[in-house]
Structures are given as structure tokens and as C-alpha cells.
Amino acid sequence: MQDMHRKQERMKIWLERRSKLALWQMRKSSSLIREKSDGAFKESPDMANLAPLVTVVAIAALVSITTSVNLRESLTGNVESQAPEAESTATAGERDWTQHPAARNLFNLFFNIHTGGAKPWWEGPNVCQTENVEEKNATTEGESGLSMELTRHFSSSFQFCDESESVYKCTISQHDQDGERKIVILYECCKGYERMKGDDGCPRRVELRDLVTLASQIGLNEFLQAVRRVGLESELASREVTVFAPVDGAFGSEPDIEVVGPPVILQRDAPYTITETDTSQGRAEERVRSGLLGHVISGARRSSSFSDEEVVETGAMDATAIRVNFFYTPQKVMTANCVPVVSRDNRGSNGVIHTVERLLPEVAESLMDMIKTRPDLSTLKTVLARAHYVPKLKEEGQGTLLAPSNDAFARMNPRLRRRLLEGDRKCLQKVLDNHILPHTICSAVIQGKARTMNQLGHYLNISRSADDKIFVHGVQVIQRDVMATNGVMHVVDNVLVPEEALDFLDVLEKEGYTELLSLVQAAGLTKNLETIDNVTIFAPTNAAIQSLPQGLRFRLSQDRELLEKVLTFHVSPGADQRSRLFDSQKLPTLSEGANIRIDTYSLHPFHHYGVMTAQCVPLTGERIEACNGRIRGIKDVMIPPNGNVLDVLSLDKRFTILVSLIKRAGLADALQGMGPFTVLAPNNQAFQRLGQMRLEQLEENVFELQTLLKRHVISDNLCCAGIFRGHSWFGQARLRTLAGYRVRITRDYSNTPRVERSRILTCDRTATNGNVLEIESVLLSRERFGYRRSRWNRPGFWERNRFTEP
Numbered sequence: 111m112q113d114m115h116r117k118q119e120r121m122k123i124w125l126e127r128r129s130k131l132a133l134w135q136m137r138k139s140s141s142l143i144r145e146k147s148d149g150a151f152k153e154s155p156d157m158a159n160l161a162p163l164v165t166v167v168a169i170a171a172l173v174s175i176t177t178s179v180n181l182r183e184s185l186t187g188n189v190e191s192q193a194p195e196a197e198s199t200a201t202a203g204e205r206d207w208t209q210h211p212a213a214r215n216l217f218n219l220f221f222n223i224h225t226g227g228a229k230p231w232w233e234g235p236n237v238c239q240t241e242n243v244e245e246k247n248a249t250t251e252g253e254s255g256l257s258m259e260l261t262r263h264f265s266s267s268f269q270f271c272d273e274s275e276s277v278y279k280c281t282i283s284q285h286d287q288d289g290e291r292k293i294v295i296l297y298e299c300c301k302g303y304e305r306m307k308g309d310d311g312c313p314r315r316v317e318l319r320d321l322v323t324l325a326s327q328i329g330l331n332e333f334l335q336a337v338r339r340v341g342l343e344s345e346l347a348s349r350e351v352t353v354f355a356p357v358d359g360a361f362g363s364e365p366d367i368e369v370v371g372p373p374v375i376l377q378r379d380a381p382y383t384i385t386e387t388d389t390s391q392g393r394a395e396e397r398v399r400s401g402l403l404g405h406v407i408s409g410a411r412r413s414s415s416f417s418d419e420e421v422v423e424t425g426a427m428d429a430t431a432i433r434v435n436f437f438y439t440p441q442k443v444m445t446a447n448c449v450p451v452v453s454r455d456n457r458g459s460n461g462v463i464h465t466v467e468r469l470l471p472e473v474a475e476s477l478m479d480m481i482k483t484r485p486d487l488s489t490l491k492t493v494l495a496r497a498h499y500v501p502k503l504k505e506e507g508q509g510t511l512l513a514p515s516n517d518a519f520a521r522m523n524p525r526l527r528r529r530l531l532e533g534d535r536k537c538l539q540k541v542l543d544n545h546i547l548p549h550t551i552c553s554a555v556i557q558g559k560a561r562t563m564n565q566l567g568h569y570l571n572i573s574r575s576a577d578d579k580i581f582v583h584g585v586q587v588i589q590r591d592v593m594a595t596n597g598v599m600h601v602v603d604n605v606l607v608p609e610e611a612l613d614f615l616d617v618l619e620k621e622g623y624t625e626l627l628s629l630v631q632a633a634g635l636t637k638n639l640e641t642i643d644n645v646t647i648f649a650p651t652n653a654a655i656q657s658l659p660q661g662l663r664f665r666l667s668q669d670r671e672l673l674e675k676v677l678t679f680h681v682s683p684g685a686d687q688r689s690r691l692f693d694s695q696k697l698p699t700l701s702e703g704a705n706i707r708i709d710t711y712s713l714h715p716f717h718h719y720g721v722m723t724a725q726c727v728p729l730t731g732e733r734i735e736a737c738n739g740r741i742r743g744i745k746d747v748m749i750p751p752n753g754n755v756l757d758v759l760s761l762d763k764r765f766t767i768l769v770s771l772i773k774r775a776g777l778a779d780a781l782q783g784m785g786p787f788t789v790l791a792p793n794n795q796a797f798q799r800l801g802q803m804r805l806e807q808l809e810e811n812v813f814e815l816q817t818l819l820k821r822h823v824i825s826d827n828l829c830c831a832g833i834f835r836g837h838s839w840f841g842q843a844r845l846r847t848l849a850g851y852r853v854r855i856t857r858d859y860s861n862t863p864r865v866e867r868s869r870i871l872t873c874d875r876t877a878t879n880g881n882v883l884e885i886e887s888v889l890l891s892r893e894r895f896g897y898r899r900s901r902w903n904r905p906g907f908w909e910r911n912r913f914t915e916p
Contacts, residue, residue: 232278232297234311244292276305276312277414298414318459320347325355325463328456332358340399351461352411354432354446360468400427405470407432410461413444413454419508419550430472431595437555447471448552448591448598477511477594478503489519493530497538509597510547512582514605522605526616537737540566540611550598553580553590566608610735614639614647617736625655633674645739648680648706648724654746675701679750682706691722704750711832713843724748726829726874726881755789755877756781764884767797771808775815785879786827790865792888800888820848821889827880830873833863853889865889
């Protein structure tokens, strides 16, 4: 145990030395970039361009410091539970991570680079420092009673700092094997002091008054009158609190008569008086008192001490809360319950006043609780229950709900609305996720146009029109900023339906696949596409279907069974497993016994800038998500294969001579194997050009015949889409045949694919174990089709030219 403590101490000393060395190096680097001129630091024009480089080097050096090898002691008796949030009051023997050298040096690193090590203002007089530590401990094996374990691990630190005229705030996030630590260190002027830009520390003393006097000085007359009416003046003047006080005129912006609670009515023209409708004046005053306390929180909290999405409890009797948010675009705005803060950090002797534009709404219910009590959102309540999203909108956290009204659901496509309300949970959840934003978005911060991401991972465009209307993706917000304990709700007048929530018929219609839809209807498969789930559809474009041969189109129009077979061949079950296609992948289809083969081709390594094919048909690159699967665009219609490559050749009268030679050479069984094979198939005319005598010689010499035929078979799946014009990284594209020769594959200037000098006449007669390409000539020996020998190496050259010895 003592050895372990000594190792930890040595590691700590090592880290401190490395930290000091890195800081010295940064200051030395900054001295090269800065030169002192006339008592001020002036940037050297020759070295100014090195500043970004030095910054990168500094960060790299800092990461190397904080990345360390440590030894961890994991004993049952030594594991101490720590509170999730605690002020930094470390006692002897505890690790004070805020004093970690690497964490401390993060503070001044950027400052030192750009000022040459000058003293920052927050190290001056009358600056108070506040530190807050949040820890999330990871579960260790020591907690389960196991013996000591030494582990090797890495630790890392990340820092974000924000500086204003009188506040410097840094947040450090540390991660190691023990868990996560979030350290917030705040430097600000001490109570009773302030500073101006350029001051060292906070040298200016100010006289502070109690909050009642302060409220009077900054013109919060209506708020003070209401406070005095309900007897809160003495508490406001003596207790240490923070007040979000409405400015004068905020009360008058409310409706003419506001019902505070039956049978009590609070009138607009006298917001600080009570009109009695019965003998319940005391009850009315208590409600108004609670409403004002809903603007008050305990303790003196300046704006710099709040964090975004922080929720603080108020002094109201209904246990209401205030959610504080910060927005930085187009300018920095602070809101309290989505009400903009007009003036921050008005400091008094016993607290702080932040003035707000209007009365803060009372927040005591979750988003789901509010939806349950609103008749105009009854359809949304039903939809949430069917999608099992009720617990999600009840739990703590933050978020924004774009809540469609009942009228919005009534405007939906009837077929889609019926499908969603009948319990298509997967599609329904996608619709709801399109209406949920992971952060609180208040309407007051929307100026002009903005965008934000929802839980579906899509960006939603938000805009404010000239007449002060707010639209989200073209849908109008009809009620804004309905605050809840776990976020905010905006009611919208239409449902935002993403493509992922549409079925195949809706998506195909929306994307313009009209020809494919016509074939689906002709085959009677419309209902199937509505109900099918978790499939991938390879969708031919309109141009691909229109360019089909007239004979094939006529057969498809007359033979419904054939049409259904072709269409189902374009559907592959298991969309979740088809999210990423790769080379040589085989996809099952709904056409019985038929698979789709995926191939990739490229002239460059690692398949960059290439083409991907499905059954030798190039993919367009379009990938559309639908509720019940996904759609991938293809450039042609895929025809189901009719057997293996030998079957394809046997069924075509153009290859009768080739088939007879294959059987004569004994290669028929091999070509019916697993493959893949690509047969470079010379047609009958190509063999006839060899002459009858040559054919008879081949039939008699089986070995020579086998060699010739193997020269026409590639042990891979080659499609015409994979034949490119030009050179690859390694010269011209060549493929090895079964005979051992490498044949050149290219395209000529007219973009016609060629194998050596032979044109490919017909592309892609696909089979279950490969592909057939029709070529115009027989591929003879190498010196016969382009690989010419040197003239002095040709047979008979020396004899004819008498270079041999006599």
C-alpha cells in the first residue's frame, strides 16, 4: 500500500514539473511573437503568422500532460461516496482536482500566448473566486468487494472559458477511470466593488443598498406596489435573495381581467390590488403573494453563476420553478421561463435583481401533465399514448415540444392519419421525434431565420415574419412559450411529417417515381407496399422504365405473373441489415430463390470515386428513408436471372457453338459451380470467322480447346458499369482469366466497352453465379490479339535475315 502511495506522489510531482515546463515553453514562444514597444505589447508582423501554430503546439503539449499513466487502488473499504454537487472544500487527504497542475495551466494558456505572460485582471485586487465541483463516479470493482487491481488508463481535460467586463468563468471537464468531474471556477468582483475595462482587478468601490431601495432606484414601481400590498417589503429588504422583477408596464400587458382563482379576480388596471367577490380576501392575497414569490429564488445569484438549462426553485407556495437559458445567436440573450431578461446583475446589499420583460409564467407541471388538461390537444394525448411516449414527456430534463392541435391532425392525409392512429408505432415515433427538440427554444430569441436540430436528426428552419408570426418548417406557431418543468411547448397548426414516417407509396409519389407506381398498381401490389415492413426497395427511375425494350414492356403488360416476379425481385427484406452495402454482397429478395448481387468498381484504391451496382445496374446514389424501410434509386430495371451462366448461354441461340465447345472441353460442370464467373462469350459469327478447319482442330485437341475457353472466363463478376475509360493507379485495368492470362478491360473513344481489341456487343446477361458479356471476336493467343513480340523474337526472323551461323 505504501509503495502505491509513493508511486502516486511521484506521478503528481512529475505532472507538476511537466506543467511548469510547458508553461515556460509557451511564454518563451510568445516572447518570439510579441515585442514590447512604448510600454505596450505590439505584435511583430514577421512572426504574427506563427500565432496559430504556437496555439496548436500549446494544446498538443497540454494534452500530452493531462494524458498520463496512473495506478488506481480499488479496495472495498477505500471507496467513498461523494455528493453529486459540492463546493470545493477539500480537506486533508482528499484529492482537490481543481488544484491539478494541468487543470490550472489550462486557465492562462491562451491568455499567456497572446499577451506574453501579462497578469490577467482577475488576479488583481477585490476579485472573488468561487469554485463548484460536480462528480459522477464510475462503478469500480472495488465496490463489489473484489481485491486490489492495478489498471492502466488515460485521463483527459477539456476547458471552456467565457470572459466579460467583470466576470471570468471557466468550465473544466475531466474524464478518467473514476468517472467525470465538472469544475466551474468563477472570478468576479467582490461584493461592493466593480471595475471598468482596463482596470486591474476591481478597484472601484460602490455603495450597495437593500433590494427595496434598489428596485425603487431602477424604476420598478409597479412591482414594489404589489410587494407592499401583500406584505413582502420587509422580507425583500432583509433576506438574501435573487429577484426576477417585471419592468413597469409588464402587469398592464396581461389580459383585461385575469382569473387568479375562483372566486377572486385580479384586475389589469390595478395589478397590486384585490377585488373581492366574496369574503375570501385573505385567500386572494395569498395567491398574489405566491405569484410574486414565484419571481424570487434563494441566495444572491448573478447571471454568471447560472448555467444554461438550469432550473431553480422559487419561494412560491405551489413549488414553482424558473428555468434559465442562454442564447448566443444573433446576440447573447438570457431568459427566465422564456421571458427575456432586460437588465442583469443589479446588485444590492442583500441580493441581486434581474429585470424581465413581463410576468413569469407559473411552472409546476410537466409537458405531459399540461397536455392531459387541454381539450385542444386530446388527439396528441392519444398519439403519445400509442407511441409509448407518455413517460418520456413526464421525466425531468429539457426539451421543446412542437404540439400539433386537434385541427392540425384533422388536416393530415386521411390514409396516413388512419395508419398512425391505428397503432403503427414505429412510424408514429418518427413523427413525434420530428416535433421534439432536445433543448429549450424560446420564441423571444427567434429573429429573422434560424435552424435547429430535432430528435430525428433533421434540421428544422425557424423564422419570424414581418408581422411577428413564427413558423417552423412552414408551419405556423399559434401559441408560444407554454412553460413546463421539463421544457417548453409551442402549439402548431399542422403536423410536421418527415419522409421517414411515410410509407413506400407516399415516398415514391413524393419523389416522382410515377412509372414504378404504375407498374405496382398494374401488378396489384399496392396493398403490399402499404403493409410491408423493414425492406429495401431498389427503385428504377422513370427514364429506366421508359427505355426498356418494346418487346419486354409488352410482355410485362400482358403477363401479370412475370411483372410481379420482376417487381418483387427489386424488394429485399431486412432494411436494418441493408443500411450499408458492400462489394460481393448477396441480398435475398421477395422473388423466390433469387438474390441481388452488389458489386463495387473503381480505378482508384479503396473504391473511391467508383460505381456501385446491384445486379449489374448502377445505383443513382439516392437513398430515401421511409417508415417501413428505405428506397435506393437505380438506373435500370433488374431482371431476375434464369439459371447459371451455362443456362444463360444455352437459352440464347447466338451462343450454340460456344456451348457445344464448352461441353466438348468438359467445362460444363465447372461453369455451373458457385462462381462468380464472367463469361466473355464470342457469338457464333466470331467462331465462324476462325474457319471450319480451325474449329475441327480445336475439337480434336481438348487441351488447346480448354486453354482457349478458359481464356474467356474471369473468376469474378464483371459488369459493363465497372469498365472505365482511362488508366487506373496501376496502369490499364486488367483482369486475370482462368487460363492465367491477364486481359485488358477498357473503353474506346466512343465509350464502347472492349476486352482487348474485341468490342462487347451485349452487356450484363446476369446469372445466379455470374454474368455473360457478348463479344465480337474470339480471344486468341497473346501475340494474336495485341501483345506483339519483338520482331527479332518472332519465329523464323533470324533464318529469313541470315543472322544464323553457317
